Amino acid sequence: MNKQDFRSRDARLGFLLVLPAVILVILVVILPIISGIQISFTSQRVVGSEYEFIGPKNYFELFGDKQFIASLGKSAIWVLANGFFQTLAALLIALLLNQPFRGQNFVRTWIILPWAVPAAVTAILWRWMFDASAGIVNTTMKGMDLVQKPVLFLANPDIAGASLTFVNSWRYIPFLTIIFLASLASVPEEEYEAAQVDGANAWLQFKTITFPNLLPTLTVLGLVGTLWASNVFDIIWMMTRGGPGDATTTVPVLMYDMAFYGYNISKATAGAIIFLFLLIIFAFVFIFANRKQFVVASETFQDLSK
Amino acid sequence: MKLQISIFSLLRAFVIVLIMFILLAPFLWILLASFRPNMELVRNQSLIPNTLTIENYVSLFVKSGYWQWIINSFIVATYTVLISLPLIVAGAYSVYRTHYWGRNALSLFLLSVYIFPTALLVIPIFRIFNGLSLVDSHLGCALLNTAFAVPFGIWLLQAFLKSLPPELEEAAAVDGVGRMRTLFQIIIPQAAPGIIAIAMFAFIVSWTEYLFAMTLLLSNDLHTLPIGLTGIVFGQYRVNWGFAAAGAVGSAVPVFFLFLIVGRWFIRGISAGAIK
Amino acid sequence: MASVTLKNLHKKFGHTTVVNNVNVEIADGEFLVFVGPSGCGKTTTLRMVAGLESISDGEIHIGNSLVNDLPPGDRDVAMVFQNYALYSHMTVSRNLGFALQARGVVDREILHRVQRVAKMLDLEEMLERKPKQLSGGQRQRVALGRAVIRNPKVFLMDEPLSNLDALLRLQTRKELIELTSDLKNTVIYVTHDQVEAMTMGHRLAVMNKGEVVQLDTPEKVFNEPANRFVAEFIGSPPMNFLEGQVSEKSQKKILKTDSFDLVLSESMNLISGSSVIMGFRPHDVKLVSEGSLGGRVTVVETLGAEKLIYLQVGKNSLSILVPATEKIRSGDHLQFEINKDYLHLFNRDDEKRIIFSEPN
Numbered sequence: 040m041n042k043q044d045f046r047s048r049d050a051r052l053g054f055l056l057v058l059p060a061v062i063l064v065i066l067v068v069i070l071p072i073i074s075g076i077q078i079s080f081t082s083q084r085v086v087g088s089e090y091e092f093i094g095p096k097n098y099f100e101l102f103g104d105k106q107f108i109a110s111l112g113k114s115a116i117w118v119l120a121n122g123f124f125q126t127l128a129a130l131l132i133a134l135l136l137n138q139p140f141r142g143q144n145f146v147r148t149w150i151i152l153p154w155a156v157p158a159a160v161t162a163i164l165w166r167w168m169f170d171a172s173a174g175i176v177n178t179t180m181k182g183m184d185l186v187q188k189p190v191l192f193l194a195n196p197d198i199a200g201a202s203l204t205f206v207n208s209w210r211y212i213p214f215l216t217i218i219f220l221a222s223l224a225s226v227p228e229e230e231y232e233a234a235q236v237d238g239a240n241a242w243l244q245f246k247t248i249t250f251p252n253l254l255p256t257l258t259v260l261g262l263v264g265t266l267w268a269s270n271v272f273d274i275i276w277m278m279t280r281g282g283p284g285d286a287t288t289t290v291p292v293l294m295y296d297m298a299f300y301g302y303n304i305s306k307a308t309a310g311a312i313i314f315l316f317l318l319i320i321f322a323f324v325f326i327f328a329n330r331k332q333f334v335v336a337s338e339t340f341q342d343l344s345k
Numbered sequence: 346m347k348l349q350i351s352i353f354s355l356l357r358a359f360v361i362v363l364i365m366f367i368l369l370a371p372f373l374w375i376l377l378a379s380f381r382p383n384m385e386l387v388r389n390q391s392l393i394p395n396t397l398t399i400e401n402y403v404s405l406f407v408k409s410g411y412w413q414w415i416i417n418s419f420i421v422a423t424y425t426v427l428i429s430l431p432l433i434v435a436g437a438y439s440v441y442r443t444h445y446w447g448r449n450a451l452s453l454f455l456l457s458v459y460i461f462p463t464a465l466l467v468i469p470i471f472r473i474f475n476g477l478s479l480v481d482s483h484l485g486c487a488l489l490n491t492a493f494a495v496p497f498g499i500w501l502l503q504a505f506l507k508s509l510p511p512e513l514e515e516a517a518a519v520d521g522v523g524r525m526r527t528l529f530q531i532i533i534p535q536a537a538p539g540i541i542a543i544a545m546f547a548f549i550v551s552w553t554e555y556l557f558a559m560t561l562l563l564s565n566d567l568h569t570l571p572i573g574l575t576g577i578v579f580g581q582y583r584v585n586w587g588f589a590a591a592g593a594v595g596s597a598v599p600v601f602f603l604f605l606i607v608g609r610w611f612i613r614g615i616s617a618g619a620i621k
Numbered sequence: 622m623a624s625v626t627l628k629n630l631h632k633k634f635g636h637t638t639v640v641n642n643v644n645v646e647i648a649d650g651e652f653l654v655f656v657g658p659s660g661c662g663k664t665t666t667l668r669m670v671a672g673l674e675s676i677s678d679g680e681i682h683i684g685n686s687l688v689n690d691l692p693p694g695d696r697d698v699a700m701v702f703q704n705y706a707l708y709s710h711m712t713v714s715r716n717l718g719f720a721l722q723a724r725g726v727v728d729r730e731i732l733h734r735v736q737r738v739a740k741m742l743d744l745e746e747m748l749e750r751k752p753k754q755l756s757g758g759q760r761q762r763v764a765l766g767r768a769v770i771r772n773p774k775v776f777l778m779d780e781p782l783s784n785l786d787a788l789l790r791l792q793t794r795k796e797l798i799e800l801t802s803d804l805k806n807t808v809i810y811v812t813h814d815q816v817e818a819m820t821m822g823h824r825l826a827v828m829n830k831g832e833v834v835q836l837d838t839p840e841k842v843f844n845e846p847a848n849r850f851v852a853e854f855i856g857s858p859p860m861n862f863l864e865g866q867v868s869e870k871s872q873k874k875i876l877k878t879d880s881f882d883l884v885l886s887e888s889m890n891l892i893s894g895s896s897v898i899m900g901f902r903p904h905d906v907k908l909v910s911e912g913s914l915g916g917r918v919t920v921v922e923t924l925g926a927e928k929l930i931y932l933q934v935g936k937n938s939l940s941i942l943v944p945a946t947e948k949i950r951s952g953d954h955l956q957f958e959i960n961k962d963y964l965h966l967f968n969r970d971d972e973k974r975i976i977f978s979e980p981n
Binding site: 064 | 361436
């Protein structure tokens with residue numbers, strides 16, 4: 040069969056164009072993972088120090104390490120609260136902002152600001168707002184007689200996780216909202232008009248038009264958002280360092296602490312590899328379950344004779 | 346019926362104002378705080394400042410490395426944008442507008458970078474980058490930022506690229522216009538709003554990046570804004586809130602101006618259907 | 622200028638055959654129209670000529686050369702797309718000149734040709750505008766101009782008028798006929814609109830389900846449709862069809878349908894007992910005051926100069942065209958007669974036209 044058409048001819052071009060991105064990802068992601076696996080089987084304690092090959096000893100130690108197991112549980116809760124909650128909240132906010140209203144352009148431009156500032160700024164803002172004696176949140180609540188004693192948002196182990204989840208959401212929801220808004224803007228207006236003519240109510244319109252059109256976006260954000268959430272480090276590190284106690288010590292925080300403050304980089308890397316392995320399993324299951332949504336739409340070129 | 350509608354829209358307006366308040370009020374609050382003396386911030390619990398001062402900004406601009414940090418941040422962000430734009434545009438064009446077997450898998454492979462536990466694999470990254478002489482270099486930092494900006498950037502550009510009619514390339518092909526010329530003179534100009542949005546995305550990714558900069562930029566005079574800021578705020582036993590507030594404002598202002606100028610392009614650039 | 626030959630052309634998408642054994646020879650300077658319903662393979666055929674689709678089997682020649690393996694840009698063809706595919710970031714002038722620029726033509730020559738084409742297509746005032754600032758008709762002319770400026774061997778046009786509104790379409794159709802007959806380039810034109818096909822084409826290639834079912838002049842296609850599909854597709858309002866059986870009664874062949882019996886003329890020497898489909902066009906019927914055929918009027922459509930009458934005749938609904946001056950209302954009972962000179966007969970099994978040798 041002759042393959043010399045306009046489309047098949049650009050296979051080589053397409054491959055060449057994507058190659059630089061692929062090489063960069065291999066250099067920055069795949070190589071470090073291989074190197075990390077290698078480190079995890081050694082006894083190295085600090086960067087550059089002497090070490091010997093010790094086999095899977097680090098892994099066995101970690102599986103018996105209560106702190107590590109606990110951090111896995113905290114990470115799971117963190118991912119559920121952040122990945123899932125954020126996506127849902129962003130979707131709802133996007134739906135709310137999608138209907139025209141006065142000041143829509145202002146909102147659509149400035150809503151994204153929390154995402155666009157460094158995590159250090161976020162940490163300063165909210166540590167200051169959450170401060171027990173001078174923080175605006177506590178002073179306001181006391182002024183309104185809502186609480187007698189100041190709430191220790193970051194120092195109370197029972198609520199530190201929730202406070203961090205709030206701050207992290209404050210940071211990422213705007214970005215996710217913007218992506219949903221962009222996706223909503225791409226839904227053809229005619230589809231809504233047709234549905235309105237057919238007398239479909241708001242819920243039916245959402246179910247039959249909005250949701251299916253959002254599904255590819257929702258799926259990619261479901262995957263990427265979960266991975267992002269699972270690897271959040273900076274905001275936790277800067278606000279609580281995993282504390283109080285171990286209350287907010289997720290896997291990334293524990294491993295970072297173990298590597299650079301507990302001087303055991305090989306064991307920390309082994310923990311990283313275990314975590315990576317769990318994430319890969321999640322990604323495979325997620326992609327397989329949603330495989331239809333991940334197909335690049337190539338139909339544009341495939342339309343048969345009109 | 347009329348009443349119901351107005352109650353509903355009133356409720357909606359209230360929710361929108363509340364959300365925007367939660368998202369933006371902290372910035373105003375910190376702005377206010379940055380002009381108050383630190384002692385007053387700690388002791389005085391009133392909302393209205395008694396005294397206004399610029400001492401915090403004097404400390405920031407004169408006594409800290411603020412200007413150096415902001416220049417460094419701009420250097421890294423500029424590198425990141427300059428390297429990631431061609432990679433994103435070429436990659437997105439490849440994945441969404443050319444045809445070859447396996448490009449589905451390839452686009453997924455690229456998204457898989459986000460599996461990577463950044464905080465945990467900085468050690469091997471450091472080892473590899475050390476071998477490539479990319480440690481203690483802004484370029485090395487930008488390369489890392491690029492690797493994490495490119496995959497999602499490619500995905501962000503898809504809506505715009507997919508909305509361009511395939512006849513654009515077909516017309517060019519029939520007219521004997523080469524594929525690269527088509528990309529540069531037809532597709533890229535047509536996708537300009539998308540590309541502006543991608544540039545903003547890459548800029549923000551780099552501007553807010555903390556971990557790679559902290560790991561790779563060892564020398565003090567190479568530090569970026571997030572590193573410097575973290576140092577002045579969390580390096581001390583007692584946080585100087587006035588100073589910290591000024592630092593936060595100083596870090597947010599460049600982004601504020603960026604959005605003031607090109608902010609409204611962002612949503613447009615990642616939406617489809619700009620070409621009708 | 623060149624001829625185009627399509628030889629045993631096939632196109633398969635997976636297991637679906639979209640174009641099946643198409644053989645067409647298009648003469649130098651000819652205006653050939655591929656016409657057919659949507660999905661018939663006409664656009665795919667055109668795109669294969671352009672080089673935008675691979676050829677599954679068969680050959681395409683332009684002039685004397687086999688172009689199967691040539692990329693689109695090397696075939697010296699120009700294409701006008703249904704959605705025009707204008708470059709919206711470029712001015713009209715740059716849109717027109719872009720292909721020449723890409724081919725390395727010198728600027729002075731480009732300017733000269735842009736101006737000539739702009740004059741030809743009445744675009745001189747718009748040269749510095751962007752496509753967004755143009756009306757639909759003007760955009761269409763820019764798309765046309767982009768093809769004309771290259772003076773290619775062959776123009777390929779894919780439904781170029783279908784995005785225009787009705788009045789503008791008529792006017793542009795006339796202009797396009799004039800333009801192409803002046804330029805004398807070969808034109809391959811694709812449309813689903815049979816009126817457009819009839820008025821523009823020197824010859825029509827009527828396509829159905831991937832095959833060319835008839836290739837002939839508009840007159841021949843209209844007067845002697847090769848099969849029932851062509852008879853139904855070409856001509857408006859569409860032809861009436863009745864199934865029947867031939868029998869013989871006192872030396873005369875009679876066609877028995879479930880609505881009425883019709884005595885056939887002597888030249889139609891059919892074998893008794895054969896099953897046929899009879900077809901006649903609505904305007905090949907005339908009203909009579911006393912006749913053997915009759916029916917009740919169900920719907921009257923006023924078309925202007927004529928009226929289209931739907932008649933219930935036995936179990937069948939037939940349409941007939943009468944002068945608008947006839948006063949007819951639904952419910953009336955009408956007598957009519959079919960002009961047997963324009964009766965079309967098709968085999969029931971393969972629906973092909975039955976051809977009678979003329980008695981002389």
